[in-house]
Amino acid sequence: MDSDVKDLGLAPEGKKRIEWAERDMPVLRAVRERFEKEKPFAGKTLSAVLHVTAETANLVRTLKAGGANVFLAASNPLSTQDDVAAALVKEYGISTFAIKGESKETFFKHIETLIAQKPQLTMDDGADLVSTIHKSHSDLLPQLLGGTEETTTGVIRLRAMAKDGALKMPIVAVNDAKTKNLFDNRYGTGQSTLDGIIRATDMLLAGKTVVVAGYGWCGKGLAMRAKGMGAGVIVTEIDPIKALEAAMDGFYVTTMENAATVGDLFVTVTGNAKVITGDHFKKMKDGAVVCNSGHFDVEIDLVALQKLSNEVQKDVRKFVDQYTVGGKRIYVLAEGRLVNLAAAEGHPASVMDMSFSTQAQAAEWMSKQKGLKPGVYDVSEEIEQGIARLKLAAMGLTIDALTPEQQKYLESWQEGT
Numbered sequence: 001m002d003s004d005v006k007d008l009g010l011a012p013e014g015k016k017r018i019e020w021a022e023r024d025m026p027v028l029r030a031v032r033e034r035f036e037k038e039k040p041f042a043g044k045t046l047s048a049v050l051h052v053t054a055e056t057a058n059l060v061r062t063l064k065a066g067g068a069n070v071f072l073a074a075s076n077p078l079s080t081q082d083d084v085a086a087a088l089v090k091e092y093g094i095s096t097f098a099i100k101g102e103s104k105e106t107f108f109k110h111i112e113t114l115i116a117q118k119p120q121l122t123m124d125d126g127a128d129l130v131s132t133i134h135k136s137h138s139d140l141l142p143q144l145l146g147g148t149e150e151t152t153t154g155v156i157r158l159r160a161m162a163k164d165g166a167l168k169m170p171i172v173a174v175n176d177a178k179t180k181n182l183f184d185n186r187y188g189t190g191q192s193t194l195d196g197i198i199r200a201t202d203m204l205l206a207g208k209t210v211v212v213a214g215y216g217w218c219g220k221g222l223a224m225r226a227k228g229m230g231a232g233v234i235v236t237e238i239d240p241i242k243a244l245e246a247a248m249d250g251f252y253v254t255t256m257e258n259a260a261t262v263g264d265l266f267v268t269v270t271g272n273a274k275v276i277t278g279d280h281f282k283k284m285k286d287g288a289v290v291c292n293s294g295h296f297d298v299e300i301d302l303v304a305l306q307k308l309s310n311e312v313q314k315d316v317r318k319f320v321d322q323y324t325v326g327g328k329r330i331y332v333l334a335e336g337r338l339v340n341l342a343a344a345e346g347h348p349a350s351v352m353d354m355s356f357s358t359q360a361q362a363a364e365w366m367s368k369q370k371g372l373k374p375g376v377y378d379v380s381e382e383i384e385q386g387i388a389r390l391k392l393a394a395m396g397l398t399i400d401a402l403t404p405e406q407q408k409y410l411e412s413w414q415e416g417t
């Protein structure tokens with residue numbers, strides 16, 4: 001079987017990790033059991049560019065159980081778990097192309113390999129697969145049934161393509177499902193980003209000033225968790241509504257220019273570029289730690305930091321680079337890439353259970369469509385409700401049901417106070 005992973009000898013460790021994650025993914029397990037019977041992807045090739053983690057392994061196993069011929073590559077050069085990649089190839093027979101720390105060239109070579117499989121379905125985390133198909137392999141577009149997209153940044157790119165009339169295939173915006181962003185972006189990123197920072201630095205958060213750039217779903221989770229660990233949290237925003245929300249949630253809101261002078265730890269989660277610039281670095285305190293949990297490594301201007309620095313010491317600790325700017329030390333984690341995936345294990349399985357059950361069923365929905373117009377589609381309410389109900393049941397929680405009288409009341413306009 002064709003594959004490119006670091007070391008197949010790591011497979012036993014990877015298998016253990018995949019099985020451990022699987023215990024916390026009961027909804028995905030239920031989807032897999034149904035897929036095994038119904039084979040919704042029979043005879044179809046699906047190319048997936050995702051973070052190669054234990055949770056993703058359980059997703060691609062589910063797609064394979066549904067009859068898909070699955071090919072997997074990494075959606076970030078630093079996020080691959082090499083033991084998981086090895087186990088996928090050796091234990092589960094899934095062609096995987098991902099090596100932690102791979103060069104940009106290898107990263108794109110792997111994406112090209114996935115395109116060469118001539119898939120009918122795509123699955124993306126950041127839209128790299130779909131944008132490469134559109135840029136360099138448009139001959140493939142007519143045979144594509146469609147795809148799915150996992151993250152905010154990918155959906156933003158796809159909507160921009162759709163607006164320009166450049167998007168030539170249908171894609172489901174999995175990220176925009178409530179069963180994804182309310183939980184994965186908020187609680188997953190909130191916890192795993194702090195996990196990555198702590199593993200990389202061994203920093204005590206209590207008493208520190210943490211600056212969170214961006215108060216979207218990820219930023220909210222992160223600010224909430226940092227506060228819970230005793231940090232004083234400052235939020236920077238460009239959206240007045242989000243900024244107000246942050247202020248009323250109890251965070252101090254100011255500009256990055258102001259925050260730069262007081263922060264001990266800076267985390268960007270905006271999905272935007274150059275949020276921390278050279279001017280900000282110049283104002284930072286000695287020992288400031290800077291990292292990113294947004295999708296691309298463009299949020300921190302590392303080129304500007306490099307230019308300002310008298311000295312750069314790589315790997316003063318694993319995933320920590322030290323830049324000296326006029327006698328002050330600034331520490332950058334994971335080269336400005338997603339710190340939760342580079343320095344920790346990404347989101348816990350329990351939350352990816354919901355995201356990946358949404359992914360799997362969105363892909364199933366897409367595979368059943370015929371002649372769907374190019375565009376960005378939402379996950380259906382039916383899929384979302386089904387996942388939430390299964391997750392509640394797995395957590396041993398029950399909820400009330402509307403009585404016929406309540407149903408009637410909610411639907412009528414004649415009944416007054």
Ligand SMILES: NC(=O)c1ccc[n+]([C@@H]2O[C@H](COP(=O)([O-])OP(=O)(O)OC[C@H]3O[C@@H](n4cnc5c(N)ncnc54)[C@H](O)[C@@H]3O)[C@@H](O)[C@H]2O)c1
Nearest residue numbers: 151152153214216217218237238239270271272293294295
């Ligand atoms: N680390 C992970 O595992 C993980 C998980 C989910 C999403 N993401 C990524 O995290 C990023 C944020 O996702 P989200 O779902 O929170 O998006 P979101 O759109 O809900 O929030 C982003 C926020 O950043 C703000 N913003 C934009 N430019 C800014 C600037 N210059 N300064 C301050 N604030 C700014 C926006 O106003 C918005 O409120 C995306 O790139 C997404 O793909 C990462």
